[in-house]
Amino acid sequence: MMILVGQLDSPFVRRVAATLSHYGLAFDRHVLSVFGDPDEVRRLNPLGKVPALIIDDGETLIDSAMIIDYLDELAGPDRALTPRSGPGRRNVLRLATLFMGVSERAVQLRIETVRRPQHLQNPEFIEAYKRALRASLDYLERDCDTPWAADASLVQGPTQADFAATAALTHLSAKVPEFKNLDAWPKLAALCEAGEALDAFRDNPFVEG
Ligand SMILES: N[C@@H](CCC(=O)N[C@@H](CS)C(=O)NCC(=O)O)C(=O)O
Numbered sequence: 001m002m003i004l005v006g007q008l009d010s011p012f013v014r015r016v017a018a019t020l021s022h023y024g025l026a027f028d029r030h031v032l033s034v035f036g037d038p039d040e041v042r043r044l045n046p047l048g049k050v051p052a053l054i055i056d057d058g059e060t061l062i063d064s065a066m067i068i069d070y071l072d073e074l075a076g077p078d079r080a081l082t083p084r085s086g087p088g089r090r091n092v093l094r095l096a097t098l099f100m101g102v103s104e105r106a107v108q109l110r111i112e113t114v115r116r117p118q119h120l121q122n123p124e125f126i127e128a129y130k131r132a133l134r135a136s137l138d139y140l141e142r143d144c145d146t147p148w149a150a151d152a153s154l155v156q157g158p159t160q161a162d163f164a165a166t167a168a169l170t171h172l173s174a175k176v177p178e179f180k181n182l183d184a185w186p187k188l189a190a191l192c193e194a195g196e197a198l199d200a201f202r203d204n205p206f207v208e209g
Pocket of ligand 1: 009010011012034048049050051062063064065100104107
């Protein structure tokens with residue numbers, strides 16, 4: 001059975017867990033923390049990051065985008081949450097990359113504000129990360145479709161854009177006090193609520209880490 005390494009407080013790990021569940025792929029979890037178990041995480045991924053996915057033949061896959069590419073292949077083109085080709089595929093990948101980029105910025109912001117001692121924190125970095133987060137949410141609010149994020153004229157139903165959106169927005173509002181309330185981005189708030197209502201996310205609830 002495949003083993004997913006990482007905790008469900010990570011949006012990258014949670015997006016992979018929800019994708020595994022959505023495709024009906026059984027998996028075990030190895031709950032390692034990048035800060036609590038750095039040596040063990042580095043043995044699986046020299047970058048010291050989660051998620052990692054140990055697949056059935058023992059190979060270890062790293063980085064959520066690469067892992068999801070593999071899971072899409074396992075699911076097959078008719079069930080994959082990423083369209084096979086063309087503008088529909090590019091649109092889903094673009095939105096998913098932006099939402100996961102929001103998570104990258106949120107993680108950077110937390111490292112600067114929560115992990116680094118206050119006297120070493122850099123207010124310019126903090127402001128730049130917050131600015132990037134606001135700009136990305138404004139952009140995505142304009143660009144996303146409803147009821148699901150990707151252009152409905154190109155693809156029907158939830159896609160990897162929504163799985164990335166749900167994982168990223170729940171993490172952001174739980175972990176960064178300034179973004180606790182997503183009222184300024186009503187379309188994104190609705191996307192996140194719809195994503196959290198999917199069985200795939202209910203089966204892999206966000207946990208405070
Ligand atoms: N691009 C990576 C990002 C993964 C990532 O940043 N994970 C965080 C956990 S939320 C991490 O491992 N951080 C440790 C660090 O940056 O040192 C992916 O999509 O998997």
